Amino acid sequence: MPRPSLHETAAFAKLQSLVASAPDLRQPETLNAGRIAAMKSSAVGFDLLFATQRVDNQILGALQSLADETEAVAQMRQIMAGEVMNRIEGFDCENRQVMHHAMRNVFADLARPELDGESEPLIAAAREELARLEAFLEALDSGKITNAKGETFTDMVNIGIGGSDLGPKAIYLALKAYAPAGHRAHFVSNVDPDDANEVLAGLDLSRTLVNVVSKSGSTLETLTNEELVASRFRQAGLDPAKHFVCVTGKGSPMDNPAKYLRAFYMYDSIGGRYSVSSMVGGVILGFGLGLDNFRQFLRGMRKMDLNALETDSRRNLSLLAALLGIWNRDFLAIPTLAVLPYSQALSRFAAHLQQCDMESNGKRIDRRGRAVPFATGPIVWGEPGTNGQHAFYQLIHQSETVVACDFIGFRESQRGADLQVKGSSSQEKLLANLLAQSLALASGKSSDNPNKQFPGNRPNSLLIGRQLTPESMGTLLAFYENKISFQGLIWNINSFDQEGVQLGKVLANEILDALTGKAAANPATAALIEAAGLK
Ligand code: G6Q
Numbered sequence: 001m002p003r004p005s006l007h008e009t010a011a012f013a014k015l016q017s018l019v020a021s022a023p024d025l026r027q028p029e030t031l032n033a034g035r036i037a038a039m040k041s042s043a044v045g046f047d048l049l050f051a052t053q054r055v056d057n058q059i060l061g062a063l064q065s066l067a068d069e070t071e072a073v074a075q076m077r078q079i080m081a082g083e084v085m086n087r088i089e090g091f092d093c094e095n096r097q098v099m100h101h102a103m104r105n106v107f108a109d110l111a112r113p114e115l116d117g118e119s120e121p122l123i124a125a126a127r128e129e130l131a132r133l134e135a136f137l138e139a140l141d142s143g144k145i146t147n148a149k150g151e152t153f154t155d156m157v158n159i160g161i162g163g164s165d166l167g168p169k170a171i172y173l174a175l176k177a178y179a180p181a182g183h184r185a186h187f188v189s190n191v192d193p194d195d196a197n198e199v200l201a202g203l204d205l206s207r208t209l210v211n212v213v214s215k216s217g218s219t220l221e222t223l224t225n226e227e228l229v230a231s232r233f234r235q236a237g238l239d240p241a242k243h244f245v246c247v248t249g250k251g252s253p254m255d256n257p258a259k260y261l262r263a264f265y266m267y268d269s270i271g272g273r274y275s276v277s278s279m280v281g282g283v284i285l286g287f288g289l290g291l292d293n294f295r296q297f298l299r300g301m302r303k304m305d306l307n308a309l310e311t312d313s314r315r316n317l318s319l320l321a322a323l324l325g326i327w328n329r330d331f332l333a334i335p336t337l338a339v340l341p342y343s344q345a346l347s348r349f350a351a352h353l354q355q356c357d358m359e360s361n362g363k364r365i366d367r368r369g370r371a372v373p374f375a376t377g378p379i380v381w382g383e384p385g386t387n388g389q390h391a392f393y394q395l396i397h398q399s400e401t402v403v404a405c406d407f408i409g410f411r412e413s414q415r416g417a418d419l420q421v422k423g424s425s426s427q428e429k430l431l432a433n434l435l436a437q438s439l440a441l442a443s444g445k446s447s448d449n450p451n452k453q454f455p456g457n458r459p460n461s462l463l464i465g466r467q468l469t470p471e472s473m474g475t476l477l478a479f480y481e482n483k484i485s486f487q488g489l490i491w492n493i494n495s496f497d498q499e500g501v502q503l504g505k506v507l508a509n510e511i512l513d514a515l516t517g518k519a520a521a522n523p524a525t526a527a528l529i530e531a532a533g534l535k
Contacts, residue, residue, distance in 0.1 A: 004070060005366050005492040006330065006374050011066035018062060019331050022054040025442040026456040043310075043317045044303045044475050049462040052442040053324050054332060063323040064313050066490060072319060073311045075489045076482070080105075080305065082118025086269075086496035089368045094497050099267060100274035100481070101305050102126055104298040104474070110306065122267060129264055129279050130295075133286050136245075136262050140209075140287070145261070148242065153209045157186045157199060158284040159229060160213030161221045162355065162501065163272020164247075165189040167477075168213075168281045170352035171297065174345045174473050175285075177414040178293050185288030188229070191221040196228050205236045210244045211283050215266055215275070217252025219505065247279045271496055273356045274481060277301055277474075293470040300474025308482040318479050321406075321461065322486035328404045328459055330374050338396060339382035341408040342434040343468055349408075350382030353480050360484050360495035367494050376491050377484075378404070386433045396441065397454050405441060405460035408476070409434045412467040438462050 006012055023030050031051060039051035055063070067073065079085050079098050086096040102122040105111070116123060139145040146152055158168060169187045179185075186203070188196045210229055214222045230240040245262040248254040257263040264279040275281065277298055285294045310316035313323055328334040337357075339350040361377025382388070385407070396403045409431060418425040424432070444456015463479070465472050488495030514521030514529060521529065529535050 003075075003367065003492050005370075005372055006066075006070075006326070006490060007372075009066055009069045011062050011069050014062045015059070015066065015327070015331050018059050022059065022332065023056050024457060025052060025054060025459070026444045028443075031439070031443060041314050041317060041320055043307045043315060044300075045472055046317060046463055046465045046475060046479070048317050048320060049438075049464065050320070050324060052438050053327070053459045053461060054457065055324065055327060059327065060313075060323075063327060066326070067313055067319060067323060067486075068311075070490045070492070072322075072486050072489050073309060073316070076308050076485065077115060079485065080119065080309075081115055082120075082122070086271075086494060087367070088365070088494055088497075091369050093494070096496075097269040098271070098274075098496050099269040100271065100277060103270065103277040104301040104305065104478075106130060107299055107302055110299070110302045112306065115309075122269070125265075125267070126278070130282065132262075133264065133279065133282050134291055137286055137291055147206050148238070149206065151207055152182075153207050154182055155184045155186060155203055155208040156284060156287045157188060157203070157208060157210045157229065158213060159188050159196075159210060159222055159225045160247075160280070161189040161219060163275050164213040164215065164219075164222065164280055166348070166352045166355050167273070167276030168284045170346075170348035171276055171281060171285060171473060171477070172288050173348050174343075174468060175289050175293060175297070175470055177345065178290070178470060179288055180290045183288055183290075185284050187284075188225050189221070191224055193228065196225050200229065200232055205233055205238055205243075208243065209261070209287070210240070211247065211287075212244060212254065212260075213247045213280055213283075214254055215249045215252070215268075215270075215272055215280070217248045217254030220508070223254075245283060247283055271360075271498070273359050273498075276352075276477070289470070296470035297474040300471035300476075301478040302474075303471075304475045304478035304482065308478075308486075318482035319486050321463075321479070321483045322490065324459075324461060325378070325404070325483070325487055326490060329376075329378050332402075332459070333375070334378070334402050334404045334459070335375070336379040336381070336401070337404045337406060338388075338392075339380060339406045339408070340385050340388055340437075341382070342385045342430050343408065343410055343414075344384055345414055345468055346408065347384055350380070353382075354380045356481060357484050359498050359501060361488050361491070361493065362500065363488075363493040363495075366492045372491065372493065374491070376493055377487070382406075385437065386430065389433065389437065393437070396458070402458055405438075405458070407434055407438050407460060407462040409462065409464045410466065410468050410472075411464065414468050434462070 036051040041048045080101045082097050085098045086094045099122045102119040103126045105123050106127050172185050186199045188199050212226045233240045244260050246260045247264045250265050266278045270278050308318050313320045357380045366372050413427045438460050441458040441460050445454040447453050513519040
């Protein structure tokens with residue numbers, strides 16, 4: 001059944017009529033204690049504080065109507081139940097299920113069999129791959145699988161790019177504090193040879209495993225890096241087939257188990273940017289963090305997935321965040337979102353979300369192929385605070401361009417060790433900065449000196465949890481994944497294909513052929529090669 005796009009809903013007109021009366025956060029009476037206490041929703045160990053968004057109860061009511069009219073939660077249920085939701089009606093497209101949720105639906109105590117429908121086979125496959133991974137990791141730990149000298153493996157290098165790199169790397173860095181002693185993970189993604197060379201430089205290859213990850217099994221960067229790294233193993237007198245494992249799609253050009261120590265599978269219906277909960281994340285995180293921690297991570301994701309089925313947006317955190325984002329993007333015309341975690345462990349989280357969000361919702365046609373007359377996914381970027389405060393926050397506070405901000409924080413640090421300096425701990429200083437930034441962006445500051453004026457009224461939310469653990473990391477990631485999907489469902493765009501990224505996979509070939517003398521270049525290509533000084 002064709003779904004209404006955002007502008008075709010009754011809620012759209014209602015929301016437009018409410019823009020003029022959106023709360024002014026600069027007025028001293030706006031950010032009062034009652035509002036701050038009331039504009040807080042809590043679930044699965046996180047509190048979402050949104051008093052510093054330019055919404056009131058009327059706007060929140062209209063946003064809920066928007067979710068109801070577009071049947072956002074019912075559509076999320078359809079995704080999880082295995083309906084074909086990756087499609088553009090009437091046009092050639094991927095035409096697939098969207099099954100990343102099935103990968104974390106592996107816990108008996110969190111099962112909801114009435115919802116699982118078509119996804120049953122994939123849930124079973126996820127359990128099977130997890131069991132195979134467990135057996136492999138046990139064989140490594142117990143010394144059943146060793147190097148040629150009978151020594152255990154200490155390091156694993158992940159070779160992959162985009163979805164086969166960003167999520168696993170962001171999560172590994174986020175949870176390194178929980179890594180078992182003696183296991184380290186490393187990541188090579190860029191076809192720039194300096195990337196692999198830098199990583200390999202510090203390693204004892206004889207005790208190193210390599211995990212080659214490519215769903216398609218045909219990505220130029222990954223295949224090139226695999227060859228480059230394999231040649232280094234051969235030069236060191238080591239057999240790559242005894243050190244290399246892979247994660248790929250069944251039947252892909254890489255699906256050749258004889259070439260690898262172990263081959264793990266991911267599935268067509270799992271988009272790269274949503275694949276960290278599949279074996280794409282499983283192998284490197286299972287080795288680098290331990291399988292128990294990877295399971296805890298999946299558990300946190302599953303809990304947030306279940307929360308995404310609540311119909312009331314005040315109880316459904318990812319839906320609420322999606323609606324606030326749509327209000328900012330389509331009604332307050334804010335083009336960009338900064339993700340600002342006050343947690344150094346989340347140093348690559350914004351980079352992962354940038355892909356997840358911009359690859360999913362950077363689209364301009366709806367699910368029937370019609371141009372959409374409204375803005376879709378924002379430009380997403382970010383860095384941890386407080387570092388960012390000493391850099392780009394200048395623009396966030398005083399530029400003409402308004403930047404919506406997602407602040408993320410944890411009451412407790414991961415590693416615990418801390419020191420009182422000048423009457424406060426480092427963790428207290430971190431959190432004080434976080435709260436201060438949120439309030440300052442909202443309330444602004446007047447001054448007779450125009451250079452010291454802060455316009456304020458800059459919307460932001462604060463998502464706060466107790467501590468960044470494997471489980472809460474999973475919850476946090478699923479919160480964003482589901483938020484992004486809710487936005488796509490409400491905009492009625494297909495969040496699950498990536499033609500713009502596919503284009504990049506073929507674009508370089510003509511220039512590469514011209515550079516290597518395999519084919520003549522067209523005049524513009526030839527001129528560009530010359531101007532760049534490459535020939
Ligand atoms: C993710 C993207 C993209 C993809 C990479 C790697 O959603 O489609 O980033 O993950 O291009 O693709 P392969 O895993 O097929 O090598």
